[in-house]
Amino acid sequence: MINLKLSTLSAGRKVSTVIVADGKFPEHKIPLKALADAEIVVCCDGATTKVDSYGITPTAVVGDLDSLSDSLKMKYSDRLFHEPDQNSNDLTKAIMWCLARNYTDITILGATGLREDHTLGNIGLLSKYARLGVNVKMLTDTGYFLPLLSSSTLESFKGQQVSIFSPSNKAIITTINLRYPIENRSLEEYWMGTLNESLGDSFGISFENESLIIFMTYQ
Known part of the structure; x- marks a missing residue:
């Protein structure tokens, strides 16, 4: 033991x-x-x-x-x-x-x-x-959940499944290098940021003044 x-x-x-x-x-x-x-x-x-x-x-x-x-x-x-x-x-x-x-x-x-x-x-x-x-x-x-308090670039891999949750639904979000781009908009419902996909070895999420929770699958 x-x-x-x-x-x-x-x-x-x-x-x-x-x-x-x-x-x-x-x-x-x-x-x-x-x-x-x-x-x-x-x-x-x-x-x-x-x-x-x-x-x-x-x-x-x-x-x-x-x-x-x-x-x-x-x-x-x-x-x-x-x-x-x-x-x-x-x-x-x-x-x-x-x-x-x-x-x-x-x-x-x-x-x-x-x-x-x-x-x-x-x-x-x-x-x-x-x-x-x-x-x-x-x-x-x-997979795993990560909280984000500010804009971030996250290590990833091509094809990784990514879901973005906005607990307050007030964050204005823009993403980079995800299959389904989010451009300067909020996620008013939990499902709206789910089932996205990374296009490479990293992706970016830009937002301000709120927090996000990210789910990413294992390789």
Whole structure:
């Protein structure tokens, strides 16, 4: 079993951190590699069962702990962080735990795939986390979500499927090097920016004063 300890980490550098939420545990090799390579693994409450079964000992277990079995509470008693605040979900509690320790390079796993209300809520929080200073991405079994706070050029590959979501629907967006160009217009409905396609090894998105969430498929 892989045991991740804070004491093994060197100071003064970015620490690869994975938060595992209590959704569908990943099966694709890319999120599983991210989990295996992580220096810090933070479990959201009930996700501890899945991570423990996978053979990884989490660095921390964060949340209201209502989904954690008594046996796992005992096993990981030295790394439980009880956060009972009902005005924040377990994923945000885990993010705040990381920020308090200056872990800002964060990959989120297990945030989708089961209950759709949890999925939407978790994806919708990405922009908030980015505004808090987190370099965050959310990996699924088909691709990954990224929040954008400003105009960006993103690495890609020809044929990559790209979807653009505008949570506020107020951003005026222009794209470069996508099969279906968006030119100086807003995306008033979530479906309007979906199922686009990259034409090369990068594409650009220009917008101002709002945030976007991008979904990109794996190669």
